[in-house]
Amino acid sequence: MLRFLIPIVILLILELYTFFSVRALTTNKFILIGFWLVTIIVYGIFFYQMSLTQREGRFSLSTGYAIALALTFVVPKLFIFAILFIEDILRFFASLFNYFQHNGMTVGEAIPSRRKFISQLALGIAAVPFAGFLYGIFKGRYDYRVIKHTMYFDDLPKAFDGYTLTQISDIHSGSFDNKEKIEYAVDLINEQKSDVVLFTGDIVNAVAEEMNPWIDTFKRIEARDGAYSVLGNHDYGYYAYNSQEEIDENHRKMEEVHKAIGFDLLLNEKRTLERNGEKLHILGVENWGASRHFPKRGSLRKATEGVVDGEFNILLSHDPSHFDYKEMEIREHEKKDPEVVTDEPNILNFEKKIQLTLSGHTHGMQFGIEIPFLNFKWSPVKYRYPRWAGLYEEAGKYLHVNRGFGVLAFPGRVGIWPEITVITLKKRQKVA
Template identity: 50%
Template sequence: MIRWIIFVAIIGIADYYAFQSLKTVTKSNWWYAIYWIFTIVVIGNFIFQFYGFNRSSGFSQSNALAVGFLIALVVPKLILITVMFTEDVFRVPQGIYSYFMQDDSASGNQIKHFPSRRRFISQIGLGLATIPFASILYGMYKGKYNFKVLKYTLHFEDLPKAFDGYRLTQISDIHSGSFDNINKVEYAIDLINEQQSDVILFTGDMVNNKAEEMAPYTDIFKKLNAKDGLYSILGNHDYGDYVRWDSGEEKKQNLENLKAIQKEIGFDLLLNENRFIEKEGERIALVGVENWGKGGFKKAGDLKKASSNINKEDFKILLSHDPSHWEEQVINDDYHYHLTLSGHTHGMQFGIEIPGWFKWSPVKWRYKYWAGIYKELGQYINVNRGFGYLAFPGRVGIWPEITVIELKKGQKEA
């Protein structure tokens, strides 16, 4: 109940300021009508979608669209609040001063104590508000399929010589239940294969909730191909923890169905297990843990078990869905995991990024390692921004990612 009261209060304040700015700029009743129709339809649809939300069915595409359009409605209005409230910081004191200091009794005329809103301030606010509005709509229409191939070269002095120049492709967070364009997904799979990496590694969250979400895309993902195979792990969404099942057996069967789908695609699913890739008498270890995340997320990952038959001196690549696992357990482990591959954060699907120069997203307040390559204690992690999307049906500034990492022996040249 409290959440709805807060929601109504925010919407009410936002609409008060937004409509004030609109009235300052135009006197057209048509624009007023368009404003209120759009507002009522978006908010009404959101309430309709979530008032009777059925957890047994899970989060649907119609739910996601309701969230997307609500964000497109509210965020621009929050920009307007900032601009208009800044103007009120000056208007209100002037009005109070006028009310107490100006005597209108002698003239018999009513003095207008509060200064009128300035048209150009409202125009600035509306102009600034159109930027996130247009960006959010673009992110919902095209940004969610704006796949980017990000390439990195990482150097390791103890990399086996036979693996000098070895290439791996990482994808993460497919979230197939959110897709609405099968052709765009097929394009992305072709893009992955074009990289011609030696191995393809998937770091969890194939679905939102149910294995059946992957059914329309299984044949497309079966086209994935790499010389040394495909390997995968589970993410927090793959366990089916976010829907209400009729029974524990149904939930268990869903997970088994998902495992079968991964096998059908060609993935070797690592459940706290490891595999060796051998080349010219040398080897590297692939270690895959089940999901482990702090902050209430499932902690099924067992690093010790996953590395049970690996030597300490082996070169190790760890697949772990949640980057908080790297921070909490992996970095300081005496086994020294040379490279960890994670996902999970999606980069919040929203942010500002200039590759190689600047990146920012609100998700950085939740995760220290949230997108791209990081290095601590001689160990690397790549946090993939995700292949798909979840909840908000789009991406703004943080695009879907296909990562290609080349391993090189020796130190990086200055």
């Protein structure tokens, strides 16, 4: 009960502060009554849709828009609260000063009234995130960015010098609602003319059927050496089905979806590309991440069977926590859930060298700030996934985390735009 009571109290405080801000600007009873009517309607829609989602076990478009409405409505009020709360602290000390400075003054007379200017300032500042959320919902979610990296490796086979990869991740087709924009994004993928396309999981929100209306669109993806894919945590059907039979049937349908698109689905497997007698391995593992809430079916050992020292490996692993998770963290989860798999090594310490790992999963939380020319990026998701977007390197091994193609839950993106990644592999020239 307490876990519900605390959010309700917080929301009530936000609404009261916003109401006081509005009331400081107008006493029109229709506006003030309208404020509370709109508040009740917004929360009513949100809680109704969330109850449907809980019963059905999957996110629908209507649920996404209910979440968007609530966030657009609530987040700006955090700014109003912050400004007015600071003013209230100052008013409190001013009240104490007035009360003790002026004999005979009542408590009510000692309290300064709220200044109209402060309320105007609070509402003006709140308009910025309000506009940002509206942009993110209607424009930002389809504002695809092509991000290019050139990576140098000492052990890249010479035949693959200049080889190009296009990575996409987290399609989440169940959240699509604009065919024209999706077709534009697929055309943008093909415009890169990469040698290979690599997809790193979460093609749907919950069930394989979500992808059916979009198969003809995504089957247009082209690359000389084909397209390879893996599954993400949302692709197994665990969010929609309870019985193992239904989960297995969803898995069968998921394999059919990847095949229909032309994606070669790697289930703890490898594919070997050859040029001029030299090899490059594309490895793909099923979902594996540090969180105990997500399926753990990935196996580096199975995916690297037949791989020998000195060969160049590119790994597709949906969850970036697979790269360097700490075993102690998993052990703590194991105490709560005996089914957690603990014998899967992390990529960083795996006995076979994996030069480049491609992941997704985080979406950059679909919210954050990035200033490329300052090399600055921030999103709240960094406190859950320290490696959450872009390139990372440790001990000569690289991880790239794609910001995602689609959206989940909140149908928008604010500051963290959908990403199509293009990576060019280059052989580092030895200095004589």
